[in-house]
Amino acid sequence: MSERPWSRWRSGLHEIIFEADTPAGKAFDVGLISSVILSVTTVVLESVSSIRASYGDVLHALEWGFTILFTIEYVLRLLCVQRPLAYATSFFGVVDLLAIIPTYVSVFVPGSQYLLSIRILRLLRIFRVFKLTEYLSEASIIRSALLASRRKISVFLFAVMTVVVIVGSAMYVVEGEEHGFSDIPTSIYWAIVTMTTVGYGDLSPQTALGKALASIVMIMGYGILAVPTGIVTVEMSQAARRGVNRQACQACGAEGHDLDAVHCKYCGVHL
Numbered sequence: 001m002s003e004r005p006w007s008r009w010r011s012g013l014h015e016i017i018f019e020a021d022t023p024a025g026k027a028f029d030v031g032l033i034s035s036v037i038l039s040v041t042t043v044v045l046e047s048v049s050s051i052r053a054s055y056g057d058v059l060h061a062l063e064w065g066f067t068i069l070f071t072i073e074y075v076l077r078l079l080c081v082q083r084p085l086a087y088a089t090s091f092f093g094v095v096d097l098l099a100i101i102p103t104y105v106s107v108f109v110p111g112s113q114y115l116l117s118i119r120i121l122r123l124l125r126i127f128r129v130f131k132l133t134e135y136l137s138e139a140s141i142i143r144s145a146l147l148a149s150r151r152k153i154s155v156f157l158f159a160v161m162t163v164v165v166i167v168g169s170a171m172y173v174v175e176g177e178e179h180g181f182s183d184i185p186t187s188i189y190w191a192i193v194t195m196t197t198v199g200y201g202d203l204s205p206q207t208a209l210g211k212a213l214a215s216i217v218m219i220m221g222y223g224i225l226a227v228p229t230g231i232v233t234v235e236m237s238q239a240a241r242r243g244v245n246r247q248a249c250q251a252c253g254a255e256g257h258d259l260d261a262v263h264c265k266y267c268g269v270h271l
Helices: 005-018 023-046 049-080 084-088 091-098 101-105 112-129 133-148 150-175 184-195 208-242
Strands: none
Touching: 005 023, 005 049, 023 049, 023 112, 049 084, 049 091, 049 101, 049 112, 084 091, 091 101, 091 112, 101 112, 133 150, 133 208, 150 184, 150 208, 184 208
16 A cells, blocks of 8 residues: 555655755755754844844844744654654753744743753754764763663762751851851852862851861762762763664654664654
8 A cells, every 4th residue: 555645745754854864854954053053143142232232133033033944843843753742842852842932932021032042952963964973872872871870860969968958057057147157058058069069168167166067078079979970980881882773763753772672762663
């Protein structure tokens, strides 16, 4: 049985929009990347008061032009996938939506159009477009490692937050309001800044006991920073052994599948 015209149209559109292996697909992606760079440049230039005073109307018109272009492209992406909701809730689907919303919101909330700089995330597609396979593989490995370690990292962050609450409360009792630790939230802020070795210097203990406690927190900070590094490193080593596939799912548009994958790991459709 021959494929219906609507199905052929969707399949051809999917090949152009989601794949970069054909001349049409690569031309589409190169044009898209160029448009993203120009649109972000427009937003950046519009934020400069001297440039806005001279070319504000032109930049505003360009901004709306790019937004309309990206809106059409977003709708086409939803039309050519078998599961529009799966794509809309994927990473790139959310990024594509966030790339157009601020302009429309700016009609009601002036200034929100500067959030359009999030469009820069769309340049992540450049690795697939120009067949930078080694970079694409490395990016997929990092993403897989972060996803695999999210539970361990969540437990670790919960433990860290517990420690900084205890340390912040203790510092509030030791130093008190007279030394700038006016309340427990402020003391917790100090504990976070100190434990992460940022050290802004806006708050510092004055008493001997406070300095001793601060020294312990600083030393703990070095050890704490090493924990997530070790967790992610182990997951990256395991992800590197598996390898990744550059093929995009026709149903949800997701990428980064294992080399031996038969079905999409996000929506279950046959690849």
